[in-house]
Amino acid sequence: NAGVTQTPKFQVLKTGQSMTLQCAQDMNHNSMYWYRQDPGMGLRLIYYSASEGTTDKGEVPNGYNVSRLNKREFSLRLESAAPSQTSVYFCASSAHLRPATNEKLFFGSGTQLSVL
Amino acid sequence: QKEVEQNSGPLSVPEGAIASLNCTYSDRGSQSFFWYRQYSGKSPELIMFIYSNGDKEDGRFTAQLNKASQYVSLLIRDSQPSDSATYLCAVTNDYKLSFGAGTTVTVRA
Numbered sequence: 001n002a003g004v005t006q007t008p009k010f011q012v013l014k015t016g017q018s019m020t021l022q023c024a025q026d027m028n029h030n031s032m033y034w035y036r037q038d039p040g041m042g043l044r045l046i047y048y049s050a051s052e053g054t055t056d057k058g059e060v061p062n063g064y065n066v067s068r069l070n071k072r073e074f075s076l077r078l079e080s081a082a083p084s085q086t087s088v089y090f091c092a093s094s095a096h097l098r099p100a101t102n103e104k105l106f107f108g109s110g111t112q113l114s115v116l
Numbered sequence: 117q118k119e120v121e122q123n124s125g126p127l128s129v130p131e132g133a134i135a136s137l138n139c140t141y142s143d144r145g146s147q148s149f150f151w152y153r154q155y156s157g158k159s160p161e162l163i164m165f166i167y168s169n170g171d172k173e174d175g176r177f178t179a180q181l182n183k184a185s186q187y188v189s190l191l192i193r194d195s196q197p198s199d200s201a202t203y204l205c206a207v208t209n210d211y212k213l214s215f216g217a218g219t220t221v222t223v224r225a
Contacts, residue, residue: 033213035215040217041217042120042204042215042216042217042218043160043204043206043215044215045212045213045214059214060211090159090160101186103148103208103213104162104165105160105162105213107160107161108159109158109159110158110159
């Protein structure tokens with residue numbers, strides 16, 4: 001059972017470089033999310049997609065773009081990486097369009113990104 | 117003010133003891149409350165959810181919710197070394213799931 005698959009697992013960028021983080025889920029979930037996790041900050045929502053073809057900003061969207069390519073895939077792009085974007089990035093998915101009472105997020109294994 | 121605040125820890129408890137984790141939230145409209153466990157270097161996994169005032173028990177875990185005080189807690193009874201992890205409190209209001217910074221628990225053998 002693959003669940004939520006993220007690539008790459010590790011990445012080092014120089015300031016100003018661009019890259020795309022890929023995420024795919026095989027659970028037929030409607031909603032997908034991108035979070036970043038920094039020490040002492042918890043998980044912060046960058047962008048989310050309630051359904052195929054829709055995306056919305058979360059708490060910390062600046063410097064990022066997303067694409068919901070189809071129901072399975074949701075990518076996160078850094079157009080011009082900055083050291084402040086050094087973080088661990090998690091993709092997640094959930095079954096429903098909006099969190100229900102017992103909504104559960106399924107997380108990918110994370111991407112450790114360092115921007116020098 | 118952060119939306120979700122947790123006691124910073126780290127929390128060290130002896131094996132077999134009760135670990136008590138606390139969480140407060142700022143949005144009175146919050147609907148559901150979750151506890152996720154995250155082992156070092158791994159992704160979070162859901163261990164408990166609660167949406168009604170009172171206690172909810174699942175094995176050695178008990179979640180407690182007090183909406184009037186905007187407070188949710190997690191008790192881990194008979195703590196085991198395998199419970200050593202960071203515990204994240206999460207609160208949902210509509211689409212958004214907001215996480216606290218987490219409390220790291222270490223269970224001493």
